[in-house]
Amino acid sequence: MSQFSLFDAGSDHLDIDLPDGSLRYWPALIPAAAADQLLQTLLTQVAWEQSEITIAGQRRKIPRLNAWYGERGADYRYSGRLFRAMPWLPSLRQLLQQLEQVSGARFNSALVNLYRDGKDSVDWHSDDEPELGANPVIASISLGAVRRFQLKHKTRRDLALQTLQLEHGSLLLMAGAFQHHWRHRLPKMQGVSAPRINITFRWVVHGNQRAPVVA
Ligand SMILES: O=C(O)CCC(=O)C(=O)O
Ligand SMILES: [Mn+2]
Structure with a gap:
């Protein structure tokens, strides 16, 4: 893959002002043509599978396809299932390197995740598995159909449900105590027939590693 920058160096971001966590959004980090190409590459190259998880003792297929990539040993466990990291695809490795520069995180x-159409979704949850450590920094890249991403505070009923539209080529950076205090979901959406891919870059603590310290 070529080494030129995927990202628009001058791309604007905005800080989303919510209590109990930090959220920063770049609506157009990856210019449209590069985002189109990345979407096509990932649609064809990712080893998509429809995972089964166990909820309340019942096996269920999740309403989306997914795959887990990363360095060797950066495995991930959720809802009773172990995801072993597959070696980085070149396109994901390039995205990773450039994201680390933009975000200052590792x-x-x-x-x-692949949401094949508006019938695919992810339900309310926080990315708070123990292997992500305390206060994880999570970088979420969206490609394809624009979908609603919703946020709900876990305890403060005075805070309204928040809805963001995650654009093609956007980055949402979630950090600080955000995963402790907020849940998020991607609801089903009628009338959406195009696919959407979401990539959440994470740091999984494994072996003797510690979570990186971010200034
Ligand atoms: O698709 C999205 O924007 C969110 C996905 C998500 O929250 C997750 O995979 O943990
Ligand atoms: Mn999540």
């Missing part, structure tokens, strides 16, 4: 793995 990542060793990524969950890649």
Whole structure:
């Protein structure tokens, strides 16, 4: 893959002002043509599978396809299932290197989700598995169909449900205590027939590693 920058160096970001965590959003980090190409590359190259998870003792297929990539040993466990990291695809490695520069954070793995159309979704959850450590920095790249990403505070009923539209080529950086205090979801959306890919870059603590200290 070529080494030129995927990102628009002058791309604007905005800080989303919410209590109990930090959220920063770049609506157009990856210019449209590069984002189109990355979407096509990932649609064809990712080893997509429809995982089964166990909820309340029942096996269920999740309503999306996914795959887990990362450095060797950066494995991830959720809902009773172990995801072993597959070696980085060149396109994901390039994205990783450039994201580390933009965000000032480090990542060793990524969950890649494919929402085939508006019937696919992810339900309310926080990315708070123990292997992500305390206060994880999570970099979320969106490609394809624009979908609603919703946020709900875990305890403060006075805070309204928040809805962001995650654009093609956007980056949402979630950090600080965000995963402790907020849940997020991607609801089903009628009338959406195009696919969307979301990639969340994460740092999984494994072996003797510690979570990186971010200034
Ligand atoms: O698709 C998204 O924007 C969010 C995905 C997500 O929250 C997750 O995979 O943990
Ligand atoms: Mn999540």
